[in-house]
Amino acid sequence: MSRSGTMSLIAAAVTIGAVAVLPVAMTADAAVPGSLGALAAAKGKYFGSATDNPELSDAPYVSILGSEFNQLTPGNTMKWQYTEPSQNQFTFTQADTVVNLARSNGQVVRGHTLVWHNQLPGWVANVAADQLLGVMRNHITNEVTHFRDQVVHWDVVNEAFEENGTRRQTVFQQKIGDGYIAEAFRAARAADPTVKLYYNDYNIDGIGAKSDAVYAMVQSFKQQGVPIDGVGLQAHLILGQVPATMQQNIQRFADLGVDVAITELDIRMNLPRDTAKDTQQANDYRAVTNACLAVTRCVGITVWDYTDKYSWIPSVFPGQGAALPYDENLARKPAYAAISAALGAVPDTTAPSTPGPPTASNVTSSTATLAWTASTDNVGVAGYNVYRGDTLLAQSATNGVTLTGLSASTQYQVVVRARDAAGNLSAASAATTFTTTVAVGGSCRVAYGASNWGGGGGFTGQVTVTNTGPTAITGWSLVWTYANGQRVAQMWNATYTQPAATVTATNVSYNASIGANGGTQSFASTGRTPAPTASRRRSPSTGRTAPSP
C-alpha cells in the first residue's frame, strides 16, 4: 500500500465523521519517511509499540510514538480487569483513547488480550464451573464487538501453557477444560468475521517444549477448523539470548498456515547499561528483526513500549532493565540504529550544503552573537558547529548562536559547519573575524589594608582582589591614585608603575588567574608616608590596564 493511498483513505474516512474507521486490512504506513514504521511498511510489515494511557500526557513521548511507529498495542487497558471489572459491566473508555490516538496517527491496533489468567478481576474466580464458559464467551463477544473494525489482530488467549508444554492450570483450564481455548477462538470469530485471531505466549520464540505444544495446538486447530490466524511470539528476551532457532520457529508456524507476529519485544540486561551491553543489545534486536524479515508470514514486530522510561521490566525483574530501543530520555540507543538498518534504512552519506558566512553582532568582552544563512540537507539539518581554528566553540540547533565565555580583547576568526543526524558535516563557511572588547569594570572586590611603621617613615599595604564574577580572570591590573603624595617603594606578588599619584599594579605570572565566583589573589607593598587610610579602586581586567578613576 502506498503512502499516498493510505493518506487518501484516511482523508476519506475522516469525512464520514467521528465514527469513521480505517479498513482493518490496511497496513498503516502513515509514519514519517525513514521511521521504523515506514521502513517496515516498505517491506510489507509493521513496526509498532505498546503504549499505556498514563504515558499519553507526555508530549515528547507521544510525538515519537506517532511519528516512528505504524502499529500500537494498548499495554493494559484492553485486559479483562479494565474492560469488565464487574460482571457484565463493560467499560472501554481507556482502550478507546489508545484506539483513537492510533487512528489519528494512521496506525493499526493489535487487541491485547481477551482471555488471560493475569489481570483478571477477582469475581471471575468465583464464577461457578458450569457458568464460566458462558461468562468467557460473553466477555469475548462484548469486547470484540466493541472494537470491531478497529483492531487488526486479537490476542484471543494469552499464556495458556507451562514451560514443559502442559496446560497452565488457570481458572479457565480447571473449570472449562482443555476445550476452552478453541471455544474462545470460536466466540471471537463469531463476533468479528475478519479480525485476525492470535494465540500469544512468552518463551515460545525459539523451538522447545513450550513452542512445540503451541505448534501442536495450532496444527490440531487447523485440522479441526478452529478459527486461528496467527501466533504471537511475545519475545521478552534476555541480552545475548535470542534463540538461535527463532527464524526456523517462525517458519514452521507459517508453514502450518498461520501468520506470526512478534508481539511484545524487549531485550533486558542487568543494570547498569554500558557500551558493550548496548552493542550486544543492538545485535540482538538486529537478529530478531532479521528473523521476522526472513519469513513472509511474519507480519510485524511490536516493542513492549519503545522507551526505557516506560518499560515494565525494572518493576518485574529487579536489577534488570534498559530493554528498549530508546533510553529514558527518549534518545535512540544503538538498538534503534540496528533495527533501522535491518529494515533497510539507506545510510545517509550526503552532507548538508555549506552555511553562509557568519556575521557577528553585539560583541562584548566575553560574548558575541553570530548569525548565518541556513544550510539545506537531503534528510534534514540537525544543527551547526562553530569553530575557531580546530576548536569547537559552540553548537546550535538553528542558524545563529550567542558565543559566551570569550576572552576579552581577543581577535576571533570563526567558521560554521552544518551537520545532519547521520553525522555528516558540511564544508566550512567563509570565515568571519571579530575582536572582543576590553574587559573594564568586570566585577571584583578589593580589600586594602595599610599600617604605618616605625612611627612615621613608611607604611605597608596589603591588597586582596576577589573575582566576584562568574568567569575566571586571566591577567589583571589594579589601578589606584594616592591622595597625599604617597609613593610605593617595593611590591611583592605584583609589578607596578607609579609615574605620579596613580599606581598600576599588575599580576605576576604565578598569580595571573583569579577563579570565578570568589577566587582571590593578593599582593603587598611598602611605601613612603603618610599611609593612606582609604583607597580608590578599579576592577581587574584581562591582560589590560584599566584607566584610572
Ligand code: XIL
Ligand atoms: C504487562 C504490562 O506491561 C504491565 O504494565 C502490567 O503491570 C503487567 O502486564 N505478557 C503480556 C503482557 O502478555 O500483557 C504483560 O504486560 C507483559 C507480559
